[in-house]
Amino acid sequence: MSNPKKIHVSTTVNGEPCEFLCEPGQVLSNALRNNLDMTGTKEGCSTGDCGACSVMLDGALVCSCLVLAAEAEGRTIETVEGVADGNALHPIQQKLLEHAALQCGICTPGIVVAAKSLLERHPDPSEEEVRYYLAGNLCRCTGYDKIIRAVLDAGTVMRGE
Amino acid sequence: MPLLQYEAPTSLAQARQALAGRSDAKILAGGTDLLVQMRLGLRDPALVVDIKHVPELMEITLGEQGLRLGAAVPGAVVTDHPEIGQLYPGFVEALGLIGSSQIQGRCSAGGNLCNASPAADCVPALIANRATCNIMGPDGERTVAVEAFNTGPASNCLAADEILVSIDLPRPGPRSSDAYLRFIPRTEMDIAVAGAAVALSLDEAGVCIDARVAIGAVAPTALLVPAAADALIGGTLDEDSLNRASAAASEAAAPITDKRGTVEYRKKVVGVLVRRAAGVAKARIEATS
Ligand SMILES: Cc1cc2nc3c(=O)[nH]c(=O)nc-3n(C[C@H](O)[C@H](O)[C@H](O)COP(=O)(O)OP(=O)(O)OC[C@H]3O[C@@H](n4cnc5c(N)ncnc54)[C@H](O)[C@@H]3O)c2cc1C
Ligand code: FES
Ligand code: FES
Numbered sequence: 074m075s076n077p078k079k080i081h082v083s084t085t086v087n088g089e090p091c092e093f094l095c096e097p098g099q100v101l102s103n104a105l106r107n108n109l110d111m112t113g114t115k116e117g118c119s120t121g122d123c124g125a126c127s128v129m130l131d132g133a134l135v136c137s138c139l140v141l142a143a144e145a146e147g148r149t150i151e152t153v154e155g156v157a158d159g160n161a162l163h164p165i166q167q168k169l170l171e172h173a174a175l176q177c178g179i180c181t182p183g184i185v186v187a188a189k190s191l192l193e194r195h196p197d198p199s200e201e202e203v204r205y206y207l208a209g210n211l212c213r214c215t216g217y218d219k220i221i222r223a224v225l226d227a228g229t230v231m232r233g234e
Numbered sequence: 235m236p237l238l239q240y241e242a243p244t245s246l247a248q249a250r251q252a253l254a255g256r257s258d259a260k261i262l263a264g265g266t267d268l269l270v271q272m273r274l275g276l277r278d279p280a281l282v283v284d285i286k287h288v289p290e291l292m293e294i295t296l297g298e299q300g301l302r303l304g305a306a307v308p309g310a311v312v313t314d315h316p317e318i319g320q321l322y323p324g325f326v327e328a329l330g331l332i333g334s335s336q337i338q339g340r341c342s343a344g345g346n347l348c349n350a351s352p353a354a355d356c357v358p359a360l361i362a363n364r365a366t367c368n369i370m371g372p373d374g375e376r377t378v379a380v381e382a383f384n385t386g387p388a389s390n391c392l393a394a395d396e397i398l399v400s401i402d403l404p405r406p407g408p409r410s411s412d413a414y415l416r417f418i419p420r421t422e423m424d425i426a427v428a429g430a431a432v433a434l435s436l437d438e439a440g441v442c443i444d445a446r447v448a449i450g451a452v453a454p455t456a457l458l459v460p461a462a463a464d465a466l467i468g469g470t471l472d473e474d475s476l477n478r479a480s481a482a483a484s485e486a487a488a489p490i491t492d493k494r495g496t497v498e499y500r501k502k503v504v505g506v507l508v509r510r511a512a513g514v515a516k517a518r519i520e521a522t523s
Contacts, residue, residue, distance in 0.1 A: 077238045097282070098237030100269070120270045122423075124336055133310060133339035139269045140340070141262070143240040144284060187335060208422040209334020 084145040086111070087155030095142035102126040104142035105152060113153040113182050117211070124210035127183035128152050134190040136209075153182035156189060164230040165189055165223070172223035176214035184210050188224045196232050200225060237272070242284040246370055246399065252283045253395045254372065261285055261397060263306040264340030266333060267349040290399050291344070294318070300405035302368075305344025305398045313338065322403055323518060324412030324431055324511070328359035331416060334423055344398045350384040353426045353451035357384070359414040361448035361458050362431035363403045371396035381448070384455040407444070409523050410435040413514035415507045416450070419494075426451040427495045430483065430507035434466070434515045442466045447479065447512075452487035452504045459486045462508055471516050479512060480505035 079094045086109065093108040100119075105111045105128070117123035119138045126138040129151035156163045162170070165188050175181045184207065191198060191206045198206065203224050204217075212220060243249040253259050260279035262268055263286065271277040285291050291306040296317055303312070309329045312318055319326040332341045332355055346354045347367070360380040367378045372395055380401070384390045392398065406412075412433035418424035429450035437443050447462035461482035469475035484505035491497050 077236055080240060096236065097240040098272070100273075119273050121266055121333065121337055124334065127336055130339070133308065134336050135339040136266075136336045138273075139265050141240060141265070141269070141282070141284070143242075144286075146242070190335070205422060206335050209336045 080143045082143060082146050084148055084150060086150045087152060093142070097141070097143060099142045100138050101128070101130075101140040101142050101145055101150075102137040104145070105137060105150075108142075111152055111154050115179050115182055117179065122209075122211065123180070124183040124187060124207075125180055127186040127210065129186065129190060134187055151186070153185050156185055163189065163227075165192070165227040168223040168227040168230065169220070172219045172226065174215055174219035174223040180210060180212040180214075184212070184220055184224075188227065192224070192228050192231055197228060198225075237279065237282060239281045240284065241281065242287050244287045246288055246290055246397070249283060249285055249288050249397060250370065250372065250395065252281070253397070255395070256281055257394045259283055259394070261348075263291075263342040263345040263348075264308055264337075266337050266341045267345060267351075285397065291397075293400070296321075298405065299402075301403040303343060303401045303403070305348075305400055306342045307344075309338040309341045309343075310335075312343070321406060322359075322363055322412060324414040324433065324515065325356065325359040325363055325403065328356040328414035328416075328429075328431065331355045331414075343401055347380065347383060347401070348390055348392065348398055350386070350388050350390045350455070351425075352387050352454055352456070353429070354456070355414070355416060355426060355429060355450070357456040358429050358431035358448035358450040359412065360401065360403070361456055362412055362414075362433040362446040363406075364433075364446060365401050365403045367398055368400045368402065369396050370399050375399075381456070381458040386454045406433070407435050409437065409519050410444070411515045411518035411522070413511040413518065415511045415514070417503050417507060425494070428452050428487075428489070428500050428504040428507055429456075430504055430511045432466075432508060432511040432515050434471075434512065434519065436516070436519050440470050442469055442471060442475070445512075447483060447508055449483055449487060449504050449508065452489040452500050454488075457486055459483050459508075461486065466512060471512055476509045476512060480509040483508040 115125035117125035259281040416426040416429035435444035445463040445466040465478035489500035
């Protein structure tokens with residue numbers, strides 16, 4: 074059986090140019106975690122249902138478990154590792170902590186990336202809009218309510234209210 | 235067998251070349267069906283051809299004739315577009331219903347159509363809008379109406395070396411609109427038990443002068459239901475026309491019983507959805523004229 078030839082990928086992750094070698098069938102979540110040692114991005118379901126693997130790809134919110142690593146060539150990726158500014162947490166991260174909106178934390182990186190994408194596009198969403206926007210982020214621990222409150226609260230901080 | 239090769243052609247000619255003679259290849263648009271199927275072991279292509287670098291597949295052209303939508307344009311790009319939703323609100327709501335915000339970042343109308351799920355949400359809305367498919371193959375181009383594109387669950391009319399390039403939606407006439415409704419047991423992230431799309435044109439007096447009705451998830455492919463449209467045309471979307479359109483849709487439906495619903499239930503629900511979608515399309519026309 075022939076072995077797949079590895080693919081060389083040059084991409085930008087959280088503003089830094091970076092390169093890696095991947096298998097043709099490898100997905101982006103796996104390359105981030107195993108080739109680039111960026112384990113902030115989680116993989117839960119591997120089928121697009123849970124959102125734990127959420128990243129931004131050229132400004133679009135996507136499931137990195139459903140992106141081939143080779144597709145990252147020449148693109149811009151933003152992961153949860155790029156959200157905080159050094160040691161200063163982003164308002165979404167800060168509010169998730171304050172509201173105790175995480176328990177095991179597996180869903181949290183995906184929630185942070187998705188909520189940031191929402192608040193940057195719609196700075197003042199209604200509760201319903203937050204719930205719909207985050208419908209693809211499953212959490213087995215919190216029951217969601219604290220997450221929704223935290224995101225709404227982060228919105229007020231980001232709007233400077 | 236693992237995926238052996240990934241190609242990202244940057245022109246239609248290159249894409250055709252990459253696919254030529256390769257019955258073991260699959261085209262990749264947003265991957266929200268294909269990569270799921272590969273990860274679940276349901277498909278194992280040796281070659282994946284990513285068509286998102288081919289300009290014709292990523293373009294949106296809106297003109298006198300209507301909309302030409304590149305087959306691989308992601309849902310979020312369409313739902314964010316300032317004009318498409320005004321012309322085809324039903325189509326845009328159907329595309330926007332697919333998956334979550336994350337899925338919207340990738341899922342395309344072309345992939346939704348080519349994947350040929352009987353429950354694919356944007357297909358009935360395309361049919362109601364008289365959409366046609368521009369297909370490129372080794373012998374040149376051909377055009378197929380959306381209602382004739384899919385041939386059964388997971389099967390479509392494309393040969394292995396053909397590519398769906400774009401989808402054309404003709405520009406609706408004055409006093410026209412459309413709507414799509416689906417029924418799912420929850421409010422988000424689920425697959426349609428039944429779906430219905432209705433496109434209408436009314437005259438000044440509110441009489442329906444043109445209609446197209448299409449239903450989804452109630453037959454092996456989405457169906458155009460001319461009898462339902464005929465029931466609406468000539469009337470004022472009064473109770474009697476709506477009853478007849480609804481009955482015609484229930485009659486045309488040929489669903490299966492599965493965990494989502496029984497035959498009887500789906501036939502009944504699809505009729506209700508047609509009636510309601512017609513009401514929504516009518517209200518949209520009245521709101522803008
Ligand atoms: C979590 C989740 C939720 C979902 N929810 C819904 C839903 O609510 N409603 C719904 O209808 N669907 C749903 N889907 C299914 C899927 O997202 C849609 O069908 C989507 O539109 C597929 O588009 P894509 O661009 O990702 O296609 P891909 O996966 O890239 O392709 C799908 C198929 O079409 C072929 N193909 C793609 N483009 C072309 C082309 N241009 N020419 C020839 N062949 C082509 C591919 O080879 C493949 O076989 C969901 C999927 C997930 C993972
Ligand atoms: S791991 Fe990607 S959506 Fe669950
Ligand atoms: S905190 Fe455990 S899944 Fe959300």
